């Protein structure tokens with residue numbers, strides 16, 4: 001195996017092996033840009049090192065070869081006392097993990113080469129000794145685990161002795177003394193002296209960077225960002241260039257265009273006479289990049305040329321780190337730059353306008369997750385509110401309310417109509433009711449996979465977690481000395497993680513207004529709206545996977561249609577039995593004889609017909625899948641506990657009612673230990689005479705009514721929870737009879753199909769397809785039953801722990817479990833279509849609106865996904881992205 005690549009040997013597409021930094025350094029080298037010489041040790045070498053816990057055979061020899069090449073290119077030898085080459089040893093994984101892993105600078109310095117470095121720098125002793133003390137400090141911490149405070153203390157002591165405040169006020173002799181102190185610290189902790197052999201320093205530094213892949217914070221970061229744990233990091237060994245050699249040196253960062261809007265221009269910061277760390281640390285104020293023109297016109301012009309080259313090459317916004325060493329420009333890093341969701345859209349559109357990319361490519365530059373972000377209402381920050389602190393944006397949205405500290409208080413205050421923000425150190429399952437009652441949740445501990453984060457996302461509730469500067473007390477919290485009492489109003493931003501004191505006004509999303517068609521005409525030319533329009537139109541043109549919606553009211557259906565839904569994939573009928581109609585359902589359940597039952601059904605039927613007619617009208621011309629009633633009927637009855645108490649109290653008072661008693665008996669009789677696995681779905685239809693028949697008749701009649709109005713209804717009747725073809729055949733036989741009776745020669749066509757949501761149905765899909773004109777995957781139940789855990793209970797109970805342990809990368813109720821549940825989908829799709837070519841296949845579980853899952857369903861070749869109205873645009877965009 002080859003473990004080491006010179007920069008000239010790599011390219012930007014080798015990120016797997018060379019990491020992002022290494023691949024882009026290689027790309028720049030090959031573009032002829034001024035990159036310091038260097039080489040990259042592959043992430044494979046890191047994987048091997050970590051697997052064995054010891055050095056990798058052949059690696060050191062390869063490094064020797066490449067080091068020799070590097071020395072030749074630079075005309076200097078590593079650590080040569082007379083004229084030393086120094087190198088930096090930098091981590092760089094496939095995915096950017098900012099600041100999570102280690103870097104060691106100035107490798108090659110020792111007691112002798114420090115003098116050589118001074119000579120190189122024109123007799124600058126101060127610079128040389130400062131570089132040496134930085135090496136011992138960084139090397140000690142990173143390679144040998146010396147506690148950083150020990151060095152900090154020594155540095156502090158040096159300043160006290162000298163009577164100065166700033167590092168820069170220390171002179172060469174002070175720094176030389178400090179090196180002595182650092183060496184003592186090093187020897188005390190490590191048990192031997194600071195290594196003087198440059199090649200040995202290099203070897204140890206490389207291994208330390210390898211190990212930093214598994215540093216706690218890196219592990220945590222990967223879990224949160226769902227970066228696989230086994231990738232390893234590449235290591236870049238790069239000739240040092242110095243931005244701190246005087247006023248003709250410096251260091252800076254730049255963007256090739258405005259990362260917020262995509263406008264081309266000069267964006268960046270420059271710091272004279274400084275090293276990279278100083279810019280990030282914010283020790284001194286940086287200058288706007290444009291000022292570099294006055295300081296060093298030659299380097300400035302060259303930098304602008306390079307930026308144009310990089311844009312022309314990457315066809316995207318790039319960000320750049322550079323250093324100027326005595327008037328000579330060096331490129332230290334570039335990558336395709338991070339950007340906000342809004343900028344991603346506007347930049348993609350901008351690049352199309354400039355002829356840099358085409359529409360297909362533009363679709364790959366944005367994501368459904370970004371679109372979803374743009375659809376949340378946001379705080380109106382025009383009043384420039386100042387955040388009191390910042391945590392992790394764990395569940396997006398903008399929420400304001402009075403601070404409460406317990407779930408009980410949240411429930412109580414919310415009940416009086418007051419919006420509240422629940423503030424906790426961390427949440428646990430006992431807080432659930434309070435979380436439901438609150439507008440938003442703020443915690444001081446835990447990241448994106450903490451209990452609070454997981455549950456809030458599941459509920460679509462705004463959440464900021466891990467705001468670790470907050471001290472949560474009983475009835476107040478403090479943050480940086482500021483006290484916020486119970487009842488004070490705060491505002492939290494679940495996207496940025498910012499927390500504000502007081503109520504920040506909320507602004508509706510202009511992207512939603514655009515979808516709704518009620519954006520003021522003046523704003524239709526807004527660059528963001530125009531970009532969204534352009535990309536959505538193209539996504540629709542490209543996609544082969546259609547997007548329908550889950551809707552069971554005319555209002556939802558109409559909104560989803562405005563959002564671009566191509567029909568209804570799931571109309572749940574149970575919601576139609578709530579409210580006033582509950583009583584009719586009770587009558588049905590309590591019926592003593594067929595007459596009573598038929599009366600109750602007879603009363604329900606016209607109501608159902610009206611429901612369906614309204615929905616069919618809104619979806620005129622588009623398919624509407626109506627699912628026959630699914631949940632256990634006792635969900636429509638009072639709870640056993642409540643009823644038992646009520647009856648007991650009534651008895652006490654001598655006010656017993658026969659009806660209550662009958663109800664109690666019925667509720668007892670119908671009680672189930674595992675209702676989700678009990679009498680529900682198709683089983684109800686087979687057990688309760690007339691129930692499904694009533695619904696089928698209502699659907700058919702509504703369709704005929706719309707056709708009579710001149711409309712074009714396209715009803716599809718869907719049977720839930722089927723596990724065996726015989727179940728479906730029985731329901732189908734009855735339904736067909738009713739349909740042909742009602743439809744007559746009206747021209748209305750009604751399809752009959754089934755959900756695939758029981759594992760057995762997926763496994764016998766070939767048989768079931770004989771009786772079904774379509775399948776719709778109910779991935780909620782399919783996930784619940786494939787894993788054997790209750791979808792209603794587990795997210796708050798233990799998912800947070802599973803996420804923490806990495807058993808899940810993401811909740812399988814949120815994103816399809818490809819290996820398990822996904823396999824069931826694949827089997828059913830292929831065996832179903834084998835039995836019935838042209839079988840229509842869709843998804844109506846929550847996964848239908850999840851970007852990752854949409855790509856999976858596209859791969860499997862389904863015809864459509866169906867999701868809640870609000871998710872329709874996200875699914876449309878992802879369906880388009882999956883197709884390019």
Ligand code: PEP
Nearest residue numbers: 757778779780781844845
């Ligand atoms: C499903 O199980 O995925 C589904 C869509 O049905 P419900 O969520 O109503 O059980």
Ligand code: MG
Nearest residue numbers: 757778780781
């Ligand atoms: Mg279901």
